Amino acid sequence: MNSPLIQLQDLTFDHPGQPVLKGVDFALHPGERVALLGGNGAGKSTLLQLMVGLYRPGRGRISAFGRERQNENDFREVRARAGLLFQDADDQLFCPTVLEDVVFGPLNLGHSEGEARSIALRVLETLGLSRHAGRVTHKLSGGEKRMVALATVLAMEPEVLLMDEPTTGLDEQAEQRLLEHLEALPQAMLFVSHDRRLVERLATRAVLLTDGVLVEGIMHRHPHVHTHSHLHVHAAGLDAGHEHDEQTPRHRHSHEEI
Amino acid sequence: MLPLPTLTQERENHWLDRFDPRLRLLCALLFALTTVSLQQIPLLLGCLLTGLLLAWQSGLRAGPLARRLLLLESLMLLLLLTLPFTVAGETWFSIGPLNASGEGLQRALQILLRANAIVLVLLSLVGTLEPVTLGHALGQLGMPRKLVHLFLLSVRYIGVLFQEYRRLRMAMRARAFVAGSNRHTWRSFGWLLGMLLVRSLERSQRVLRAMKCRGFHDRLYLLSENRWHSRDSLTLLLVALGCTYLLILERTL
Numbered sequence: 199m200n201s202p203l204i205q206l207q208d209l210t211f212d213h214p215g216q217p218v219l220k221g222v223d224f225a226l227h228p229g230e231r232v233a234l235l236g237g238n239g240a241g242k243s244t245l246l247q248l249m250v251g252l253y254r255p256g257r258g259r260i261s262a263f264g265r266e267r268q269n270e271n272d273f274r275e276v277r278a279r280a281g282l283l284f285q286d287a288d289d290q291l292f293c294p295t296v297l298e299d300v301v302f303g304p305l306n307l308g309h310s311e312g313e314a315r316s317i318a319l320r321v322l323e324t325l326g327l328s329r330h331a332g333r334v335t336h337k338l339s340g341g342e343k344r345m346v347a348l349a350t351v352l353a354m355e356p357e358v359l360l361m362d363e364p365t366t367g368l369d370e371q372a373e374q375r376l377l378e379h380l381e382a383l384p385q386a387m388l389f390v391s392h393d394r395r396l397v398e399r400l401a402t403r404a405v406l407l408t409d410g411v412l413v414e415g416i417m418h419r420h421p422h423v424h425t426h427s428h429l430h431v432h433a434a435g436l437d438a439g440h441e442h443d444e445q446t447p448r449h450r451h452s453h454e455e456i
Numbered sequence: 457m458l459p460l461p462t463l464t465q466e467r468e469n470h471w472l473d474r475f476d477p478r479l480r481l482l483c484a485l486l487f488a489l490t491t492v493s494l495q496q497i498p499l500l501l502g503c504l505l506t507g508l509l510l511a512w513q514s515g516l517r518a519g520p521l522a523r524r525l526l527l528l529e530s531l532m533l534l535l536l537l538t539l540p541f542t543v544a545g546e547t548w549f550s551i552g553p554l555n556a557s558g559e560g561l562q563r564a565l566q567i568l569l570r571a572n573a574i575v576l577v578l579l580s581l582v583g584t585l586e587p588v589t590l591g592h593a594l595g596q597l598g599m600p601r602k603l604v605h606l607f608l609l610s611v612r613y614i615g616v617l618f619q620e621y622r623r624l625r626m627a628m629r630a631r632a633f634v635a636g637s638n639r640h641t642w643r644s645f646g647w648l649l650g651m652l653l654v655r656s657l658e659r660s661q662r663v664l665r666a667m668k669c670r671g672f673h674d675r676l677y678l679l680s681e682n683r684w685h686s687r688d689s690l691t692l693l694l695v696a697l698g699c700t701y702l703l704i705l706e707r708t709l
Contacts, residue, residue: 247665250669252665252668252669274671277668277669277670277671278671281669282666282669284662284665284666284669286662288616288659289659289662289663289665289666290663290666291612292609292612292613292663292666292667293608293612294588294591294592294608294611294612295588295679297679298677298678298679301677301679302667302670302672302676302677303670303671305677306670306671306672306673306675307671311677311679315679332681334586334588335612336611336612336615336616350670351670354670354671
């Protein structure tokens with residue numbers, strides 16, 4: 199097995215007066231897409247932010263890209279190689295225009311203005327956002343903001359993507375688009391999500407954060423044969439192309455072990 | 457979105473937008489400087505007329521414009537009422553022991569005309585700029601970087617904070633809160649403001665963390681698309697000549 203990109207050993211973290219993480223062990227390997235699950239307030243976002251050094255752990259070791267990371271200087275390099283997508287895109291997009299926001303990262307990495315601009319335009323193009331380049335960020339819709347936030351992270355050409363609830367607040371269409379782009383990305387990923395569809399389509403492995411420790415989740419599918427009625431909305435009086443009989447079918451389903 | 461109603465309708469390819477934003481700022485500045493150094497009422501009337509003409513031509517909507525001017529006029533009314541009685545000079549008329557002077561009236565009129573002319577020109581040339589464009593133009597004109605970024609960040613987050621305020625306010629209303637003049641109202645508004653401050657602080661910390669994640673090291677960047685054309689230079693020259701002409705007239709009339 200190849201060496202892990204990011205490894206956490208016996209990590210602890212306290213919020214004032216309240217332990218959040220009580221000894222977390224975790225490793226992210228190249229090519230993996232790991233779903234980080236857990237209840238509200240379990241410390242999932244905190245864990246992501248610990249990995250890039252936005253908080254300091256109480257105890258334990260964080261290694262990233264082959265080295266142990268301890269101080270701000272160490273983590274600066276980690277942040278360049280592991281892109282973190284925040285839960286609220288308004289936190290991430292702070293520049294006046296979309297293009298300026300996307301070039302911000304590359305410029306910080308030392309690219310010249312011309313290079314940064316061409317990187318940014320390329321990333322925007324691959325995400326289908328080219329026509330938004332000149333737009334003012336606070337006038338974008340929620341879905342557009344999330345995609346632009348993803349672009350700002352991808353423009354840094356990270357080797358690992360850390361994402362905090364990437365699909366919350368998106369409508370079905372926007373979510374679908376985001377999913378397609380994420381599936382096409384080669385990076386190893388660790389993502390927090392409550393969205394079952396996202397976990398099902400994207401994750402190769404799942405871990406569960408409960409009571410401050412991380413346990414390996416077991417993902418399994420079983421064939422699921424069921425017939426049921428489902429909610430179906432169409433305008434009253436319009437011909438929807440089907441008949442409504444009095445009796446709606448009862449929900450039946452059976453799990454079959456194979 | 458921003459809490460202020462915009463002054464203009466959505467517009468495309470307006471003649472004003474063909475000029476560099478920096479030119480619009482510089483022209484407004486030149487015009488303001490000239491207007492404050494004029495004393496003659498007829499010349500000031502000319503300035504006001506220019507302002508009105510510009511406001512009309514730049515497509516300002518009458519409603520919002522009138523509301524903003526009304527704020528100014530309330531201040532002007534105060535000046536009109538007090539200046540004649542406080543400036544010494546030939547008596548124009550008197551009420552009891554108070555003497556109104558002609559000089560005072562003239563001073564008040566000058567201020568009234570100047571203020572209105574300048575505000576009109578500022579609103580039509582600068583007020584119609586997209587705030588972000590204004591920030592970029594200020595940056596390109598060599599204004600202090602920190603101030604420009606402070607301005608741009610305010611533009612970015614004022615809407616976000618306003619949304620937060622609206623959500624909280626709505627939540628209060630949803631629980632049947634009606635503002636009155638009692639302790640409960642004041643305490644509730646206190647909490648609302650306090651909560652907004654706390655949330656803004658938390659947001660600023662999250663924004664800083666997000667910036668650090670993208671390698672922020674105390675430097676912000678501006679990419680400006682503004683290009684200065686020869687027509688901008690020509691216009692600036694014409695405006696400067698016009699201003700000089702007004703100043704010469706002021707001396708010789």
